Amino acid sequence: MPNTMSGIVLTEHGDTDKLHYRDNLSVPTLTNHDVLIRVSAAGVNNTDINTRLAWYSKKEADSSDASWSGHALSFPLIQGADVCGTIVAVGGKVNPNRIGERVLIEPCLQEIDSEKLNPAGYFGSECNGGFAEYTKVADRHAYAIKSHLSDIELASFPCSYSTAENMLSRANVNERDRILISGASGGVGSAAIQLAKARGAYVVAIxxxxxxxxxxxxxxxxALTREDDIVAALGESSIDVVIDLVAGQQWPVFLEVLKPFGRYAVSGAIGGAFVELDVRTLYLKDLSLFGCTVLAPDVFGNLIRYLEQGKIKPLVAHTYPLKEIVQAQEAFQKKNHLGKIVLTVTQS
Structure with missing residues (x-):
């Protein structure tokens, strides 16, 4: 194994000028329960950009709570939550037979450096992630995958599809449900369409x-457009479940179209984090609201099973070499693509 590697480091919160390519980074040192992964491909997603921008902070001009877990980040940081690669080394208490496995990394972490976490952390936020030639993760979070899909295609799945599956699981979506998905052309939204159809639900996308x-x-x-009158198109109290990735000004409409005892699940706020809630609608319709972040224990395993059974398909919009991460993130933020943008990692 080499001692150094290439990768992208984030030096502080800010714009893309805080991202720097370096070829002298140290290869991660393993603790007992870790595996070392040679990275083949890593997807671009909102979590990485929001973390870089300190978007998660709720404090004015203070980034002490700007990480995924609500704590200050430690810089320099290698980001990258969506990773496909191959295990090349293992820690002292990991079965050495795992060496050579192609794996996807579960991005929501319950363990870092052989220590249990409470609250959970996120790959590329509470620890270094996959925007580098090598990365490490707890053995429990490296899932072997047997699939005909390429590494680039597989790297499009972990973050967005596990987020979508977690939302559908929390909202208990089933074949009897009529569901509405906001932000449906993004990574999580397009994943939610496929996963909801795999459950037999009727899907309305915005x-x-x-x-x-x-x-x-x-x-x-x-499929409705953002300019459509959603209530006029669907009718009041016509939807069983809302899967929301947007929030913003149209948020009250989502509760208006929910049926009594409807379920609302949210895992994003690209349209604006602050919304107007009429509490009377909430309690008079007996609605259930689910904030979805930490993955339930079976979610990532379900995702691996769907992939191996061919029930979901990759949606890769564009690929960029790792050195072009700035161009990749700029393209991502324009939102002109459908599916995922993936970075390819060239091994030295």
């Missing part, structure tokens, strides 16, 4: 007009 047909093509039963 997207831009130019992506409407693409969402119908991947399984949505109905």
């Amino acid at each position: 997207t831009s007009a130019d992506k409407r047909q693409a969402l119908l093509d991947i399984g949505a039963d109905q």
